[in-house]
Amino acid sequence: MTLTDRQVCLLRSARAWVAEYGEPPSMRELAAAAGISVSTVSYQLKRMWEQGVAIETRGRPSRRCPHCGR
Template sequence: MTLTDRQIRILRVSREWVAEHGEAEAPSMRELAQAAGLASPSTVSYQLRRMREQGVAVETRGRPSGRCPHCGR
C-alpha cells in the first residue's frame, strides 16, 4: 500500500481530529478539507475513495469506516 502525500495528510488530520474531539465526533468532509489545506470537500471525497480501494478506511461524519468501534479492525 502506497499513499500519496495528500492522502497521508488526510489520514494524519483525521487521526488528530479524532484524538482531539473523540471517536464519536469524526470530521466532516468539509472539516477534513479545511484542516488538511485542500481546496474542496470533493477533493477529500476522491482521495478517501482511492484510499478505501487500497484498504485504508478513514472515518468521516455520516460515513462509517467499516471498522469495529471497539478494536479498530
C-alpha cells in the same frame, strides 16, 4: 500500499481531529483541516478505501462491518 503525500496528510488530519474532539471529522471539517476541497477529500478517501485504508467521517457510513471492523 503506497499513500501519496495528500493521502498521508488526510490520514494525519483525521487522526489529529479524533484525538482532539473524540469523534471523526465531517468531510468539510477534514477538507478544512487538510487545506483542500471537499471533492478532493472525497476522491482521495475513495482511492484510499480501494487500497485498504479507511478513514471514517461523520455523516457517511463507514462501510465497515460493525461486528469485525473490516
